Amino acid sequence: METKKLTTASGIPYTSHVNENSMTAGPRGPVLIQDFILHEKMAHFNRERIPERVVHAKGSGAYGTFTVTNDITAYTKAKVFDTIGKQTRIFMRFSLVAGEKGSADTERDPHGFAIKFYTEDGNLDIVGNNTPVFFLKDPKKFSDFIHTQKRDPYTNCKNPTMTWDFFSLNPETLHQVLIVMSDRGTPYGHRHMHGFGSHTYSFINANNERVWVKYHFLTMQGIKNFNNEEAQQMRGENPDFAQQDLISAIDRGDFPKWKFKIQVMTESEAKTYHINPFDLTKAWPHQDFPLIDVGTLELNENADNYFAHVEQSAFAPARIVNGIGFSPDKMLQGRILSYPDAQRYRLGANYEQIPVNRCPFMVNNYERDGQMRVDGNQGGAPNYAPNSFDNIITDSSYGEPALPLDNSVADWYDRNAEGENDHYSQPGNLFRLMDEQAKERLIHNIVTAMSGITGPKREEIINRQICHWFRADMNLGMAVAKGLNVDVSHKIS
Structure with missing residues (x-):
């Protein structure tokens, strides 16, 4: 040597x-x-130690490939999907949402599911969770929500009281809360859970026709979850269970795979559909918008250095490519701003020069200077446009059709106004779809979690949240009330 x-x-x-x-x-x-x-x-x-992510701090990741298996060019002109059999290098990161860097992988929590596609038109990021919905529908509430999942400013401990106080005061959270309290809140590692883009995006085809889409990634390893007690036991035995499980599987050649599927809704369907298709707390029913095959994701290469690749990886829903666009989804609109801003704070203005984040194809722009500039800063080339010296041009074929907007007055509209305030139908339907054993585990998990509510407002918070469970499903409400020893015989309205 x-x-x-x-x-x-x-x-x-x-x-x-x-x-x-x-x-x-x-x-x-x-x-x-x-x-x-x-x-x-x-x-x-x-x-x-660079600043840890405010959310999604604890994570695992690996490289792999995306392979197109079905023709979806009728919906999008994105080059990543243009040919059956085409392969694109990817990097995927899994994470806890509320957990800190040292949290146990089996904490009850939504689990992040992020993918970076290194395409010839630039990097495409899909940033989601293992749930098709989220707690909120408006980004202004995001920091408030995350504060309730972190540490109490007085005790510096996690505080179930403030968590359930927020949930009970914001019934739009109910759908996601029910999912997180179910078996899906404690997946058996990263390999055995589905992933979702969650947000509504748009696809634009070669004729500049737009449709709305949602992303689904279905595990080919089969769904597998811990129950509450198994998850709690694993927190003590191996807090890094999911990380170890993922890296070990790839090392032994047991490459994890997911089927990539989409749901498609036309613009005309969106105008008349009975739920708001851009509400992140709602799912699109599969019977109305069936899943369409796109391809397969496979993870087949572990990072040779965790910090360089997994810790420094940076994802943002703002990273889209030609043929893919945004939607009026309010949470998506907020994250378009906040995600890149968070990465610039955490990793520096030039974070996209870090190898895991760098586009492997041509990159040309007039950005200069900043902390940790490592690419030569483009030498003596002009740093302004237009100029008379370089040959960097724009390409009009990369545009997208205009997005029609309603003739509305700009205002701070109530996100839960009449017509936008059904927080109970989808959670109730999901509960009724569960088998009896799954229902029992869900109720046990809810009762266990809500039993942590303490303080002078305990009864008020519990009663308020129980009312939400009742509105979703009478049997669910009765079971939770019974588990918490709450007499609701005179409280049901």
Whole structure:
């Protein structure tokens, strides 16, 4: 094996003696400030932890391939889907939503499901969860919600009271809360759960015709979940269970796979459909909008360094390619802004130069400078446009058709106004679809979680949340009330 010299980050070699000992004034004297090796080692060590993600902090990831298996060019001109059999390199990251960097993988939580496609038209990011819906429909409530999932500012502990206080005061959360309280809130690792883009996006075809779409990624390993007690036990036995399970499977050649499918809704259908197709707390019923095959995702390559690839990976729903567009989904609109902004704060303005985030194809722009610029800063090329010196041009074929907007007055509209306030039908339908054993586990998990509510507002919060369960399904409400020893005989309205 070729020997290599030990050097500083600037390439200056130094001896083992210098590496092992600080420079001091005599054998027992104080350390001298001129020991720059000590400064470099300690200063770099102090900065080894970049700020963790505010959400999705605990995660696992791997590289793989996406293979097109079905022709969807009638819906989109995106090159990533243009030929059956075409393969595109991908990177996927799985995560906890509310968990911190050191959280256990089996905490009850939605689980992040993010994919980066390295396409010839630029990187395409699909950022979602293992649930088809979310807690909220308006981004203004996102920071409030996440605060309730983090630590109490007084005790610095997780606080079920503030969690359920928020849920009970925001009934739009009910659909997602029911899913998270079900078996799906504690998946058996990352390989055995479905993924969803959750948001509504648009596809645009070669004729500039637009349809609305939702993304689905169905595990080919089969759904497998922990029950509440198994998940709690695993938190103590192996808090990194999902990470270890994923990396071990890929190392042994048992490559995880997901079927990529879409739902499609036309613009005319969206105008008359009985639910708001852009409401993130609602799912599109499959009987009305059946799943359409797109392709297969396979993870077949572990990152050779966790920090370089998984920790520094950065996803944003703002990263779309020609043939894919946005929608009036309010949460999506908010995340278009907030996700890239969060990555610039966490990783720096030039985070897309980091190898895991870098587009492997041509990138040309007039962005310059900023912290950690590592690509030569484009040398002496012009940093403005238009200019008379370079040959960078725009391509009008990459445009998309105009999006018609309602002739509405700009205002702060109530997100839960009449017609937008049915928070109970879909959660109730989902509960009634469960078998008896799944219902029992769901009720047990809800009762266990709500039993953590404490303080002078305990009865008020519990009663308010029980009312939501009743509105979703009478049997569900009765079972939760019974589990919490709440007499509802005189409270049902």
